[in-house]
Each structure stands twice: as C-alpha cells, then as structure tokens.
Amino acid sequence: MSEALEPSTPAGAPDPDAVGSGGLWHSAWRRLRRNPTAIAGAVIVLAFLLVALFAPLIAPGTPGVPLPNSGVTPSSVPGPSPGHPLGLDSPGTDLLTQLVFGARQSLLIGVVSTALGLAGGAVLGVLAGGLGGWVDTVVMRLVDILLSIPSLLLAVSVAAILGQRPISVMIAIAAAQVPIFARLLRGSMLAQRGSDYVLAVHSLGVRRRTVVMSHLLPNSLGPVIVQATLTLATAIIEVAALSYLGLGASNPSTAEWGRMLVNAQSRLATDPHLAIWPGACIAVTALGFTLLGEALREALDPKGRK
Amino acid sequence: MIGFVVRRLLLLVPVLVGLVVLLFAWLRALPGDPARALLGQRATPESIAQVNAAYGFDQPLPVQFVTYVGRLLRGDLGSSSASGEPVLDTFLSRFPATIELSLAALLFAVVLGIPLGYAAARRAGGALDTLMVGGSLLGVTIPVFFLAYLLKIVFSQWLPWLPTSGRQDPRIDATHVTGFYVLDGILTREWDASWDAVVHLVLPGIALGTIPLAIIVRITRASVLEVLGEDHVRTARAKGLPRALISRRHVLRNALLPVVTTIGLQTGLLLSGAVLTESVFAFNGIGAYLFQAISQLDYAVLQGFILFIALTYALVNLVVDILYGVIDPRVRLS
Numbered sequence: 001m002s003e004a005l006e007p008s009t010p011a012g013a014p015d016p017d018a019v020g021s022g023g024l025w026h027s028a029w030r031r032l033r034r035n036p037t038a039i040a041g042a043v044i045v046l047a048f049l050l051v052a053l054f055a056p057l058i059a060p061g062t063p064g065v066p067l068p069n070s071g072v073t074p075s076s077v078p079g080p081s082p083g084h085p086l087g088l089d090s091p092g093t094d095l096l097t098q099l100v101f102g103a104r105q106s107l108l109i110g111v112v113s114t115a116l117g118l119a120g121g122a123v124l125g126v127l128a129g130g131l132g133g134w135v136d137t138v139v140m141r142l143v144d145i146l147l148s149i150p151s152l153l154l155a156v157s158v159a160a161i162l163g164q165r166p167i168s169v170m171i172a173i174a175a176a177q178v179p180i181f182a183r184l185l186r187g188s189m190l191a192q193r194g195s196d197y198v199l200a201v202h203s204l205g206v207r208r209r210t211v212v213m214s215h216l217l218p219n220s221l222g223p224v225i226v227q228a229t230l231t232l233a234t235a236i237i238e239v240a241a242l243s244y245l246g247l248g249a250s251n252p253s254t255a256e257w258g259r260m261l262v263n264a265q266s267r268l269a270t271d272p273h274l275a276i277w278p279g280a281c282i283a284v285t286a287l288g289f290t291l292l293g294e295a296l297r298e299a300l301d302p303k304g305r306k
Numbered sequence: 307m308i309g310f311v312v313r314r315l316l317l318l319v320p321v322l323v324g325l326v327v328l329l330f331a332w333l334r335a336l337p338g339d340p341a342r343a344l345l346g347q348r349a350t351p352e353s354i355a356q357v358n359a360a361y362g363f364d365q366p367l368p369v370q371f372v373t374y375v376g377r378l379l380r381g382d383l384g385s386s387s388a389s390g391e392p393v394l395d396t397f398l399s400r401f402p403a404t405i406e407l408s409l410a411a412l413l414f415a416v417v418l419g420i421p422l423g424y425a426a427a428r429r430a431g432g433a434l435d436t437l438m439v440g441g442s443l444l445g446v447t448i449p450v451f452f453l454a455y456l457l458k459i460v461f462s463q464w465l466p467w468l469p470t471s472g473r474q475d476p477r478i479d480a481t482h483v484t485g486f487y488v489l490d491g492i493l494t495r496e497w498d499a500s501w502d503a504v505v506h507l508v509l510p511g512i513a514l515g516t517i518p519l520a521i522i523v524r525i526t527r528a529s530v531l532e533v534l535g536e537d538h539v540r541t542a543r544a545k546g547l548p549r550a551l552i553s554r555r556h557v558l559r560n561a562l563l564p565v566v567t568t569i570g571l572q573t574g575l576l577l578s579g580a581v582l583t584e585s586v587f588a589f590n591g592i593g594a595y596l597f598q599a600i601s602q603l604d605y606a607v608l609q610g611f612i613l614f615i616a617l618t619y620a621l622v623n624l625v626v627d628i629l630y631g632v633i634d635p636r637v638r639l640s
Contacts, residue, residue, distance in 0.1 A: 279452035
C-alpha cells in the first residue's frame with residue numbers, strides 16, 4: 001500500500017505531446033513496448049487472464065468435488081497420476097483443477113473489488129479536488145481517518161461484519177482501497193488546477209462542472225490507472241489473506257487459492273507441495289500486475305519523456 | 307519542538323473522535339448479531355436476550371454510544387463478549403509479543419535493506435542492481451503467510467535448525483517481568499531464556515520483515531541515486547574528500563530522509579502482517595487475538611483493536627516527523 005502514499009507525479013497535460021490526439025498515451029504505449037518489465041508483466045497477466053477465462057477447458061475435473069476412493073489418508077495425499085497431473089489435494093479434489101478455477105475466483109474478486117474501490121475513491125476524489133473548500137476539508141479528513149487504519153485490518157473488520165459471502169470480501173477489499181484512490185485523484189487534480197491550460201479554460205468562461213469533468217479528470221487519470229494495476233496485485237493477495245483468516249467465500253465448492261493454503265496447513269510437514277502451488281500462483285499473479293503497474297508508472301511519468 | 311509535539315497530539319484528537327464515531331456507526335449499522343455469533347446458530351432466544359442484556363446490546367443505539375464513549379474516556383475499552391476479559395488488559399498483556407516481533411522484522415529490514423539499497427545504487431545498472439530491483443519486486447508481491455509457510459517447511463523439514471512456533475521453548479521456566487521475553491531474560495540474567503526468545507523470533511521476523519525489506523531497498527536505492535546526482539556531492543568529490551566521508555556525510559545522510567518516512571509508513575503494514583505471521587507461527591500476540599475476535603464477531607475487541615492500532619500508527623508517525631528534524635536540520639518543526 002505504500003505505493004499510494006509516495007508522491008506521484010501526475011501525468012501532466014502541459015506537455016506539447018499530450019495535446020494532440022492521444023499523444024500522452026501514444027508515447028506511453030511506445031515506451032511500454034520496449035520495456036522488458038512491461039512485457040514480462042503483460043505475459044504473466046495475460047496467461048492468468050486466459051487461464052481464468054478458459055478454466056473449464058483447461059481443468060481436467062470439476063472444482064470442489066472430492067473424488068470417490070481418492071486415496072487420501074491422514075498422512076499423505078496421492079501424487080501425480082494419469083488424469084491428475086499434479087495429484088490430489090487434502091479434501092481429495094484434483095489439485096490442478098482447483099488451481100485453475102482458483103484463478104477465476106481471484107480475478108473476479110480482484111477486478112470487482114478494485115473497480116468498486118476505484119469508483120468510490122473517484123467520487124470522493126472528484127468531490128474534494130474538483131469542488132475544493134469545505135467539501136475538500138470534510139472529505140479529506142474522512143480519508144485521513146480511513147488511512148489511519150492499516151488496509152488489511154480495515155478489510156478484516158468489514159469482512160467480519162458483512163459475513164462470509166464473496167460480495168463481502170469484494171466490499172471489504174474495496175473499502176480499503178477507497179481512501180488511496182481518493183487521495184491520489186485529489187492530489188493529481190489539485191496539481192492540474194493551477195496549470196495554465198485550466199486557467200485558460202476557466203477564463204473562456206467554461207462552467208466549473210465541465211472544467212472538472214472534461215479537463216481536470218481525464219488529465220488526472222494517469223496515476224490512477226497505475227495505482228489500479230498495482231492495487232489488483234494487492235487485491236489478489238488480500239483475497240487470499242481474508243480466506244486464510246477464515247473470512248473468504250464460505251462455499252467450499254468454490255476453489256480459492258487462499259483456502260487451499262489453509263487446507264494445506266495441517267499437511268505442511270508431509271505434503272508441502274499442497275501449499276507451494278497455490279502460494280506460488282498468488283505470488284506470480286501479483287508479481288505480474290506489479291511489474292505491469294511499475295512499467296506503466298515509468299511510461300506515464302513525464303520525467304521519462306525525452 | 308515541544309510546541310510542535312503538543313500541536314500534533316492535539317490534532318490527533320479530532321481524528322480519534324472521528325474514528326470512534328465511524329467505527330461505532332459502522333459496526334452497528336451492518337448486519338450481524340454478536341450474541342448469535344457468540345452462542346452459535348442453535349442458541350435459544352432466552353440465552354440470546356441474556357447476552358444482549360449483559361453487554362448492553364439491547365439498549366437504544368444513542369444510549370449504547372454514550373455508555374461506550376464514557377467508558378472509553380476512562381480508558382476502558384470494554385470486555386470481550388467471547389471471554390469476558392477486559393479488552394485493554396488482554397491487549398497490554400499481548401502487545402509486547404507483537405512489538406517484539408515487529409521490532410525483529412524492522413531490524414531485519416533496516417539492517418539488510420539500507421546497505422543493499424545503497425550498494426545497488428552505487429552500481430546502478432549492474433548485476434547486483436538488477437538482482438536487487440527484481441528481488442525487491444518479488445519481495446513486495448510474495449504474500450506474508452505464504453513466505454511464512456515456506457520458511458516453516460524449510461526449517462521444520464529440511465533444516466531443523468530453528469524453532470517454527472511459539473515465543474519460547476515451554477521447557478524453559480523463565481520469569482516474566484515486562485512481557486518482552488528477550489528483555490526479561492536480560493533483566494533476570496537468564497541468558498538462556500533471552501537467547502531462546504531471540505531464536506524464536508528469527509523465522510517470524512524474516513517472514514514479516516521481507517516486505518519492508520523490499521520496500522526499504524527500493525526507496526534507499528532511488529533516494530541514493532538522486533542524491534548522487536546532486537551538485538553538493540560533485541563539489542565534495544572535486545574537493546578530493548575521502549570516498550567514505552562523502553558516502554557517510556554527504557550521500558547517506560541526505561538520502562535517509564525518505565527512508566525514515568517509509569519505515570514509519572511500514573508500521574501499519576507490520577501490524578497487518580503480524581496478524582497473519584502470528585497465526586502461522588503460533589506467536590501469541592495481538593494479531594492472534596484479532597484472529598479469534600473476527601470469528602466471534604467480538605465488537606469490543608474489534609473496535610478496541612482498530613482504535614489501538616490507529617493510535618499506535620499515529621504516534622509512530624509523530625516520532626517519524628520528529629526524527630526528520632533530527633536528521634535534516636533544514637526541516638523545521640512547525
């Protein structure tokens with residue numbers, strides 16, 4: 001979460017490149033394609049997306065259905081066999097199937113919660129940064145209060161209260177993101193507000209709402225998009241963390257990486273691979289989004305544009 | 307300086323008041339029945355009513371709020387609806403464990419992170435630098451509990467060198483004065499007990515310290531790179547000052563400011579991470595306590611916990627701001 005608290009440079013409009021049609025994004029795209037970090041991140045993210053989308057085609061079995069006569073004993077689980085390339089996990093389900101469908105769950109919760117967090121943060125940020133004055137003060141104090149709670153703990157308290165449903169996990173993770181997006185967008189809009197082109201638009205007599213919505217907001221989106229990418233990484237880890245804490249989706253038939261880790265806990269000594277696979281999936285996916293986010297940040301940074 | 311500290315403490319008041327009101331409203335506005343969570347789904351209506359009466363959940367909300375705030379002002383965080391014990395007492399008895407763990411993690415992160423980040427910046431673009439940048443990205447994205455598992459697997463199965471659970475070997479009959487086990491051993495001159503507590507901190511400390519380590523490496527690297535490019539460093543070099551002196555006095559001192567800020571911001575992360583780390587390593591701190599409170603919908607504990615953490619967090623940030631002025635005299639505390 002520290003990412004959000006670092007001062008970020010707004011991807012500024014007062015650059016000749018940016019004035020044309022999509023100049024800023026165009027040059028950012030050019031730099032992204034040449035950046036190995038971006039390519040590595042994109043490959044991982046794309047692979048994750050494809051696995052999530054085509055889960056039923058890739059997985060050899062049905063998720064959450066323990067196989068009859070699975071051969072799971074208190075001391076060990078069956079290893080790889082024809083039809084089960086990674087073997088079975090401790091409830092007796094096919095490990096690969098669980099992993100593949102787990103991608104679906106992570107993607108769904110990660111994307112929905114980030115979208116919710118972004119929407120909530122955008123509303124607060126636009127109110128604060130666009131209107132200013134007492135609205136700004138009130139909104140930002142509220143954001144300060146929310147920021148004074150570490151994000152996982154905020155998510156934990158929300159999830160604990162809302163109960164064990166996928167939607168409450170999404171809301172919980174989103175709640176922790178709202179203050180970050182709000183602060184980021186406000187800062188970025190304030191930086192824009194003093195710039196010459198906004199003064200020019202103002203002096204042309206354009207209404208404030210139009211200035212905010214069609215000039216300030218679009219030009220402040222760069223850092224927000226970067227943050228959203230990085231937040232997806234955090235969200236995927238937090239989904240797993242909440243499941244790990246027993247606050248995830250309660251339906252055992254949904255495959256979820258965090259819960260696979262919990263199930264693996266009692267067999268850590270005998271079958272460490274049960275923990276290593278889902279753990280590695282979480283780490284690699286999060287790494288993919290982080291790489292992509294970092295590369296985007298570099299590409300959109302006006303300082304890097306020469 | 308004193309004026310600054312007082313002003314900052316006063317500023318804390320509205321934030322805490324806001325937090326108290328928000329938390330109260332939030333916890334009560336959402337669905338969820340604490341009595342049912344406590345007694346289970348098959349509880350009789352009578353026993354639920356009894357619990358509600360005992361904890362005041364049957365009172366109108368404004369009354370509950372006034373009672374709650376009144377108690378809070380007297381330093382009473384209420385009692386756990388699960389165990390009946392006062393929340394504050396439990397926090398205070400368990401907090402030393404979490405502080406010990408967090409300090410171990412910070413120590414690991416700072417002692418390793420600053421030199422690594424510095425070395426990476428000095429040889430920017432080199433093999434070590436690439437390794438550091440890549441490694442720190444991986445460090446940030448590896449989930450705390452997964453890393454904790456990996457450490458546990460490696461050190462319980464393959465290399466049985468370090469203890470993988472608890473705070474101290476139960477066979478050691480140590481006297482506890484302060485609750486900080488390492489310190490207790492020193493105070494009572496039971497060196498074995500102290501050493502055993504230190505050894506128990508190694509794995510959880512590494513698990514919890516890895517994210518801060520990765521972040522400190524990155525921030526130090528970026529910050530040193532920036533300072534290295536500044537005029538005063540070039541002037542110092544041109545004057546022919548010894549390299550070590552330039553590094554220490556001109557580069558590191560200036561580069562440390564953002565690092566100190568980051569370390570402060572990490573406290574929040576440490577406390578979150580501690581919840582997970584403590585549960586993997588059966589480390590009996592406040593993290594493990596929260597873990598129980600969640601499943602029991604223990605309002606008093608959840609509320610107290612968040613207030614407690616927010617206050618700790620705010621105080622740490624105050625200390626960070628004071629350190630600023632000490633490190634960089636240009637930053638005036640006003």
